[in-house]
Amino acid sequence: MTLTVKRDLSQALRHNVQIGRHALVVDGSLAEGGNDDGPSPHDLYDAALASCKALTVAWYARRKAIPLTDVDVTLVRDDSGERQxxxxxxxxxxxxxxxxxxxxxxxxxxxxxxxxxxxMTAVTTEITTELG
Structure with missing residues (x-):
């Protein structure tokens, strides 16, 4: 799977993300010099976890015939110690x-x-970054 992120030159920090046939906008907060036109990369990271938990629970309940009618997830981030x-x-x-x-x-x-x-917790993720 490949995704692309392209800068929107009309804005300070806004970028357009293309994931398959899905498109979304990411941006920096006002405090970071962006327009807050979309979630930040940290927001997407957090949303990946929350949405994965919701989808996993719904899938499992359906598979096991558990009478789950709804699942909502609330996530609260504390990034105050991130630099540590x-x-x-x-x-x-x-x-x-x-x-x-x-x-x-x-x-x-x-x-x-x-x-x-x-x-996020049990796998070693290897990331390479290069110029294209």
């Missing part, structure tokens, strides 16, 4: 449906195993 190597993400799942306590616990455990959670 600590980036905290507090995730809360809001589950709808006539779920037993055991089913709720099962879905919570599944959320902790979503692929992006694993990427």
């Amino acid at each position: 190597g600590v980036y905290k993400l507090a995730v809360t799942l809001h589950l709808g449906g006539d779920l037993s306590a055991a089913q709720r616990d099962e879905l919570l455990a599944v959320a902790a195993k979503c692929p992006v959670h694993k990427l």
Whole structure:
């Protein structure tokens, strides 16, 4: 999979992201000198985790015939220690449906195993950057 990010020269920091057939805008905050026209890269990182947990829980519940009717995820970022190597993400799942306590616990455990959670916590990511 390839994605592209291209600068929007009409704005200070705005960039256009193309992921397959999906397009979105990223931008810096007003404090960073951007126009806040879209999420920041940190926002996308956090959204990847929250959305992966939601999709994983919904997929698992459907596969196991668990009566989940809705799943919403709230994520709160604490990046105050990022420069010291600590980036905290507090995730809360809001589950709808006539779920037993055991089913709720099962879905919570599944959320902790979503692929992006694993990427962020248990996988070594190797990144190369070069000039094109």
